[in-house]
Amino acid sequence: MQATKARTRDADATKSRILAAAKAEFARLGLGGARVDEIAEKANANKRMIYHYFGNKEDLFIAVLEDAYLNIRTAEQELQLDNLPPDEAMETLIRFTWDYYLEHPEFIRLVNSANLHKGKHLKSSQNVVEASRTYVAMIQNILDRGVEAGLFRPNVDAGQLNITIAAIGYYYLTNRFSGEILFERDYMTKAALDDRLAFNIDTIMCLLRRV
Amino acid sequence: MQATKARTRDADATKSRILAAAKAEFARLGLGGARVDEIAEKANANKRMIYHYFGNKEDLFIAVLEDAYLNIRTAEQELQLDNLPPDEAMETLIRFTWDYYLEHPEFIRLVNSANLHKGKHLKSSQNVVEASRTYVAMIQNILDRGVEAGLFRPNVDAGQLNITIAAIGYYYLTNRFSGEILFERDYMTKAALDDRLAFNIDTIMCLLRRV
DNA sequence: ATTAAGTAACTAACTGGTGCGTTACTTGGT
DNA sequence: ACCAAGTAACGCACCAGTTAGTTACTTAAT
The missing domain is CATH 1.10.10.60 (Homeodomain-like)
Structure with missing residues (x-):
């Protein structure tokens, strides 16, 4: 063969x-x-x-979700952020998250579907849970190094930060259809996408920067 | 009768x-x-x-979406934020948005459904578009007053701010099922909800505050 | 008496899932 | 090297239950 x-x-x-x-x-x-x-x-x-x-159909859905999550968790680990200064690592992570959502629109839609069904189809995927633990630990490490270097303010929760980094990119993209219609605004032109990424980086950096 | x-x-x-x-x-x-x-x-x-x-079913869906959006837009207007100092107005808006999502979980889910179908069922709802225009104008007004009062930094885009205020609450709640499972974290306990709201207020205030 | 509100039974198209048979490839004995 | 037997990949045709939408009818209000 x-x-x-x-x-x-x-x-x-x-x-x-x-x-x-x-x-x-x-x-x-x-x-x-x-x-x-x-x-x-x-x-x-x-x-x-x-x-x-x-x-069956639901087990196929479970397999699809597992694959999608493992793909993004793998890509995140490949960033090797621990080798970068903390502020650069953070900006790289924000950019990566944004680019990943843009390049993998199916990921966002699958996560939405999983949550429409209250996460039922994720409960069996222990391997994704483990990969996610590693991911949060990575963010925590960037935060710790930033605080130690005097760049970031202390006591920012890594879990909340993680959620917010995802939120500000994810929400923009997943709800762009209603947004474009109701707010009469371009969401997907090159300029609009660049603006949004810059705004998001600014948002997170303002939150983390020592005052 | x-x-x-x-x-x-x-x-x-x-x-x-x-x-x-x-x-x-x-x-x-x-x-x-x-x-x-x-x-x-x-x-x-x-x-x-x-x-x-x-x-038919789709037209019923359109009617449901229209009703849901008009309800939130009405509630927003009833806040009378123009009578509050800009920083208080902003915090009130963040709290309101959060509380509204919590008290009307069906709104989030309907918006998700509308976007799964690429906004197709919102295109005919001109009345929602008009209500949304008023809403963004309200945010712009708070921003302008904040800048004038020396509280907020200038040149923050009202549209982006609007999206981010929604995003940081909405994403947390809509994706709480996957979040709870994958990040092994409570999302819906009283303490967790209070933490998240505080974090979100902090996020927006850091972004707006004059440096 | 007329009109609008309401009901039950029905249908045509669909949908997840399966029974059962066929075909390509592998393996082990000679 | 060859082949018979076994196994896994694959496909057809169908079912039983469902679903959006409809037809034909009854009943209450004015």
Whole structure:
């Protein structure tokens, strides 16, 4: 068996095509809105294979969420922020978070879907919990180093900061449709995106800077 | 016809029971997940009445969104923030926004649903657009008075500020399910809620305060 | 008497899930 | 090297339950 040659039967390839198609469809329409038949067609796989590999629609959703979260947690770790001065590390993290949301719009939509269902489909993903622990520890480390270096004020909660860094990017992007309509404002032009990122960096830096 | 006596037939009452039931169901399960039969049953109305008064499921969703947005915009105006000093007005607005999200969890969920569908169901609601214009003007006014009084720094964009005030409360609450699981943290205890509100007020005040 | 409010039964299209059979690939005995 | 037997990948056709929307009718209010 050659790994390079496209095989007529390849369990791994089929499985990952299904996962990718499911991710796109669940992101687009939510758990309830996505159709198993449509996922099968987009994956170029038979519907039967979805049930063969993933059991049922909800378990497929669980697999999609797990994959999406592990992807972002991995990317965050690859930033190697511990090697940067704390203020630079913080700005890099804000930029990264923003860019990641922009480049992976499906991630935001999947998180929204997971929360519409009250997190039910995340409860079994202990590996994501562990990856998230590492992530918060990383933020805590940046904060500690910043305080020690006299750059940041002390006693800022790393958990709250983490939530706020996500919030100011995430909310802007996920609710841009209602925002564009109701506030009669461009959200997605290059200029608008640059403005928002700058505003967000400013927000966090004002919060952290020693006074 | 006596308005006080419960009539066996009352178009307005039936219509508003349907709207209330639809709001609850759309908030709970989204546009795709909510069931018209279930809405009819919860409203104590016949399903046919939904089609009679609202046309179809999507138009009912439009009516629900419009009602939800007009409710919050009305409540915001009733704050009379123009009578308060700018720093107090700002803090009052942050508290109000937070409390409103807490007391009207269905609002957040409806906005999420509207954005899952790319705002399609808001496009016809010109009255909400107008109410939103008034709202941003109110924030701009607080900002202007704050700058003039030497309390706030100049050139902070009212639109961005508006988005951020919403974001830091909204994101915390809408994504609390994934947050509680992945970050192993209480989100909804009295202490946690108080902490978050204090953190959010601090965030905005740091951003606005003259340096 | 007329009109509007309300109801129940129905339907056509859909939807998650499955039973059952087929085909490609692997393995181990010779 | 060959082949028979076993296994995993795959596909067709269908079901049972659901769902948005409708038809045809009854009943209360003015």
